[in-house]
Amino acid sequence: MKKPLVGALLSVLFLGAGVAPAAASTATSPDTAEARAAAVTFAGTVALSNCSGSVVRAPSSQPGDPALVLSNGHCLETGFPDPGEVVLNKASTRSFTLLNAAGSGVGTLRASKIAYGTMTDTDVSLYQLTRTYAQIESSYGIKALELDAAHPVVGTAITVASGYWKRTYSCAVDGFAYRLKEGAWTWKDSLRYTSACQTIGGTSGSPVIDNATGKVVAVNNTGNEDGQQCTDNNPCEVDENGTVTVREGINYAQQTYGIVPCIGTGNQIDLNRSGCALPKP
16 A cells, blocks of 8 residues: 555655645646546545545435545554454544645545445445535535446546545556455455556545546555565455466556445445445454
8 A cells, every 4th residue: 555645654665755745736648638637626535634535425325414535444544454354433533624626625524433444355444524415515515426336447537536635647447456465455356547547655545536427436545666566565466366467557446336335324334235245344
């Protein structure tokens, strides 16, 4: 997990630790990436103390539901969850800076709890906020990003929008890793970017947005920095036959369509709902 910024103690592990966020900018490939990303803005993204995130809703979420913030499991303020560990409904008062379309901070949102968090099978955290979607929209004119309920497809044009850096990265879905192994953790069906998305430290937890629909299809989480095999900050792909592939300089995200069936009435995480396959405690 090379994408959070967590201070000097872990600076040897993470890029850019302790560096202040930059002004809004766009990192694109030299072809038509700027045109492809034109419709994607920072509206609804958030900056955490060490990572990025976004205010998200399920297709069934209601305006009066408490809003959710999506980020990575490795961005939790409680530290990296151990393999097999699931954090569920744990009290939290973490704050998030909400951004508008231009990437300017417009207000502070606060969590009431960590609704869900894990680094097993996926690398995701969901915070429940003290405000509803309707309250956020009324105060700031910003709507939540919708989670796509469908599996993304190869070739889809995507944008990684980092609230921490106020920076976007545009590329396409290159494929999917049956298993992505990094140190002690293993993730399933990870989304692999084409090489244009050269995400950096602090982009962990950024929403990966389908340019055509504006929906969130994944959450940015890692990349192979040095060409090492299956070590921290150097994830490797493992196929169904156990064959290991290392792709130096390539970055990855965890798909989010599997979260949708786990969001029940009132935006509560219900791991027993039909179709929910997120790991249980």
